[in-house]
Amino acid sequence: MTARIGVITFPGSLDDRDAQRAIRIAGGEPVALWHGSHDLDRVDALVLPGGFSYGDYLRAGAIAALAPIMSEVKDAAASGMPVLGICNGFQMLVEAHLLPGGLIRNAHQQFIRRDQRLRVENASTAWTSDFEAGQEIVIPLKNADGGYIASESELDRLEGEGLVAFRYVGVNPNGSLRDIAGIANERGNVVGLMPHPEHAVEPGFGPGTDAAMRSGIDGLPFFTSAIAAVVAAAV
Amino acid sequence: MPTIVVDVMPKAELLDPQGKAVAGAFARLGVEEFASVRIGKRFELTVDGEVTDEILAEAQRIADEILSNSVIEDVVGIEVVQ
Numbered sequence: 068m069t070a071r072i073g074v075i076t077f078p079g080s081l082d083d084r085d086a087q088r089a090i091r092i093a094g095g096e097p098v099a100l101w102h103g104s105h106d107l108d109r110v111d112a113l114v115l116p117g118g119f120s121y122g123d124y125l126r127a128g129a130i131a132a133l134a135p136i137m138s139e140v141k142d143a144a145a146s147g148m149p150v151l152g153i154c155n156g157f158q159m160l161v162e163a164h165l166l167p168g169g170l171i172r173n174a175h176q177q178f179i180r181r182d183q184r185l186r187v188e189n190a191s192t193a194w195t196s197d198f199e200a201g202q203e204i205v206i207p208l209k210n211a212d213g214g215y216i217a218s219e220s221e222l223d224r225l226e227g228e229g230l231v232a233f234r235y236v237g238v239n240p241n242g243s244l245r246d247i248a249g250i251a252n253e254r255g256n257v258v259g260l261m262p263h264p265e266h267a268v269e270p271g272f273g274p275g276t277d278a279a280m281r282s283g284i285d286g287l288p289f290f291t292s293a294i295a296a297v298v299a300a301a302v
Numbered sequence: 303m304p305t306i307v308v309d310v311m312p313k314a315e316l317l318d319p320q321g322k323a324v325a326g327a328f329a330r331l332g333v334e335e336f337a338s339v340r341i342g343k344r345f346e347l348t349v350d351g352e353v354t355d356e357i358l359a360e361a362q363r364i365a366d367e368i369l370s371n372s373v374i375e376d377v378v379g380i381e382v383v384q
Contacts (some may be wrong), residue, residue: 167372
């Protein structure tokens with residue numbers, strides 16, 4: 068089977084086409100979905116892409132989290148469907164209470180764009196199984212509201228239950244508490260992170276590596292992991 | 303037209319980067335009277351007709367569920383202004 072992975076376009080989404088391309092390169096079939104619809108078009112997994120939905124009005128991701136299709140996204144997440152939120156999509160997932168915590172303006176106030184080193188802390192989620200736990204990867208980061216926060220007790224719970232999926236390594240680019248770059252839900256099907264795996268899937272268009280300029284494809288395993296999860300679930 | 307004013311502030315224990323930036327500008331200008339600055343949001347909800355208890359309760363619900371995010375913010379005031 069070919070995994071059908073939906074990418075939801077919201078008003079102000081920027082990276083929906085890049086996410087579709089990443090799914091295609093990983094071997095899946097991307098399916099374009101629309102925020103105003105209630106139809107997930109029989110997809111097997113979902114990506115909420117990056118961008119600046121509604122211009123970050125109210126709070127980043129807050130208005131998109133109230134979109135019609137989000138009721139279907141919540142049902143799908145509850146049923147165990149793999150759901151990945153990237154950047155603005157991560158912000159939507161926390162605003163929709165599908166993941167805990169919140170994202171606030173970067174501590175230094177600046178928009179930041181850099182190739183960011185991360186450590187994969189949890190390699191048993193639907194979106195990280197093709198990594199090794201502890202593996203370090205480099206993918207692009209670009210955001211204004213990327214500071215991850217939660218209460219001390221919530222942070223302790225996330226750490227204790229292994230729900231911190233990714234941590235910034237070397238530089239904490241936005242003041243995120245405990246260097247958290249991304250988290251997962253208890254079931255491991257819902258994952259959100261601020262950096263952008265979809266921009267590091269094809270040699271020539273990714274971050275630079277020691278081997279060659281723009282050769283980094285550390286984002287590809289996110290999508291191959293989900294495809295493998297979908298295929299395994301269908302057998 | 304009656305207006306319900308909702309005030310939302312970032313939680314006291316969290317860094318408010320916007321307020322901190324403004325406080326930095328004060329320091330550069332030699333304004334020394336203020337120990338800190340915090341920036342919040344004011345929402346004005348206008349109502350056609352009288353503000354009933356039901357409308358006020360709905361404003362409270364909207365304030366808690368949409369206008370603020372309880373993880374990062376507090377609703378610090380809801381008042382009716384004529």
